[in-house]
Amino acid sequence: MGSGIAHVFALGGFDVNLVDSSKDALEKALSSIKKNLAKQVKKETISTEEADISIARVGAETTIDSSINSQLVIEAVYEKKEVKEKILRELDSLCPSETVLATNTSSISISDLASCTNRSDKVIGMHFFNPVPIMKLVEVVRSIDTSDETFQTAIDFGKALGKKTVGAKDTPGFIVNVLLVPYLLDAVRQLENGLASAEEIDAAMVFGCGHPMGPLTLLDFVGLDTTLYIADIMYEEFKTVHYAAPPLLRRYVNAGYNGKKAGRGIYDYAAK
Numbered sequence: 179m180g181s182g183i184a185h186v187f188a189l190g191g192f193d194v195n196l197v198d199s200s201k202d203a204l205e206k207a208l209s210s211i212k213k214n215l216a217k218q219v220k221k222e223t224i225s226t227e228e229a230d231i232s233i234a235r236v237g238a239e240t241t242i243d244s245s246i247n248s249q250l251v252i253e254a255v256y257e258k259k260e261v262k263e264k265i266l267r268e269l270d271s272l273c274p275s276e277t278v279l280a281t282n283t284s285s286i287s288i289s290d291l292a293s294c295t296n297r298s299d300k301v302i303g304m305h306f307f308n309p310v311p312i313m314k315l316v317e318v319v320r321s322i323d324t325s326d327e328t329f330q331t332a333i334d335f336g337k338a339l340g341k342k343t344v345g346a347k348d349t350p351g352f353i354v355n356v357l358l359v360p361y362l363l364d365a366v367r368q369l370e371n372g373l374a375s376a377e378e379i380d381a382a383m384v385f386g387c388g389h390p391m392g393p394l395t396l397l398d399f400v401g402l403d404t405t406l407y408i409a410d411i412m413y414e415e416f417k418t419v420h421y422a423a424p425p426l427l428r429r430y431v432n433a434g435y436n437g438k439k440a441g442r443g444i445y446d447y448a449a450k
Contacts, residue, residue: 179282180254181207182310185214188235189224189311190339195237195244204238211236214311246272250335252304254282257407262286263294270295278331280304284355285408288348289321298323302332305352306341308400316341317352350415351408359409360420362400363427365393369444370426376444398443402427403436 180196184207187194198204215229224232237244242265245251251273253265262281269279279301281291292301303319316336320329329345336343346352351359365383369376380392397405406428412421430436430443437443 181210185211186339188232250278252280285411292321299325314342317346319346321348350412366427367424394444398437401437403431406431
């Protein structure tokens with residue numbers, strides 16, 4: 179997600195700095211950006227010159243101190259509240275008071291994350307979708323304290339990137355996941371119930387409903403562990419069966435079958 183967000187900001191004309199404690203992660207991120215820019219050149223959606231200028235706009239640092247002069251900082255670590263809070267606290271102490279702190283969370287309350295800073299009016303959700311260079315949507319989520327100015331800043335940045343921006347209420351799952359997660363969980367339930375094979379369930383939704391991919395393929399792409407974590411947060415909030423993770427999903431995650439990134443999820447990618 180971080181490399182994808184950096185990609186679209188650089189292509190949109192902004193200087194952007196990637197921050198990660200791991201040099202290997204930074205090298206992989208820069209490699210990913212170059213690879214994806216090359217794909218866009220090949221598809222003739224951008225020129226070679228635009229790709230070269232964009233990658234030149236991207237810096238990479240292993241210390242969070244490099245964020246000190248940023249107008250906007252987007253936190254895009256994994257969905258663990260305590261980790262996100264730690265980063266936001268550090269950013270709050272480092273960055274000037276006018277810097278906007280955004281989170282790419284897909285499920286955690288923006289108000290809860292903002293409360294760990296001394297600038298809750300400057301904290302906002304900017305939820306990008308994976309793969310970021312391709313997916314057009316950004317959910318802009320304001321907390322009860324987010325100022326109108328901060329909200330408009332996030333909207334303007336999103337539009338400058340060529341994204342479709344939608345405002346959303348600060349409730350777990352926002353717009354997309356509050357609708358998508360029950361669909362993914364139901365697909366796993368029906369697989370667990372023996373309604374059909376994974377391939378048949380996916381084919382039915384692709385060819386019957388015109389979806390670009392079936393729910394179980396999408397689940398592997400998103401990550402079974404990520405989906406389970408989001409589902410548990412949403413169930414804790416709403417206490418309805420729609421967000422209760424089926425036992426099969428939890429067994430997959432406990433076994434390390436976290437999806438395509440792990441080489442195994444609903445489907446086995448190791449053989450490929």
